[in-house]
Amino acid sequence: MTKNELIGLAEREADRLTDENDHGASTIMRELIARLRTTDELVLAQVQRLRLEEGDTVVLTVPHEMTSEEFGAIGRTLEASPLRLQERNIAVIMLDRGAKLDVVLNTERATS
Known part of the structure; x- marks a missing residue:
């Protein structure tokens, strides 16, 4: 298995x-x-459970401090997912235990 x-x-x-x-x-x-699961797999699973509509913004918290590499891995995992988040204009924002905030998946709407 x-x-x-x-x-x-x-x-x-x-x-x-x-x-x-x-x-x-x-x-x-x-x-x-x-x-x-790795952190990026866990985040993807959480996002997949949500009923997201076009233009939504998702804010997730992680119960431990994360490195910039971990934030990057999460962004790459979400970009590669079949959820089409960027195409649907959905932004994903992460907050870790150390209160570091990172936009791991950005959209044009979220930046304007």
Whole structure:
């Protein structure tokens, strides 16, 4: 089983636990999923869950300090995703634990 298959299986189980109102177990499962994923994979998964409309701005917080390389990796992951965020004029802003703010995916609307 690949890492992505394992993560997918764990996500389905966490969703099932949430549906059954076992929020404690669901929370533990989601924490395990977060440890399996890199930060950029985790951010992409969070953004994928949102019901985004054209022109939206997403602000995400990360519970640890991040390097500029990590912010860059997140931007590249989001740009390469099938979500077409830039095409849909959706900006993604990140705030880390050290209160560093970075616009990891920018749009023309967000800069004007």
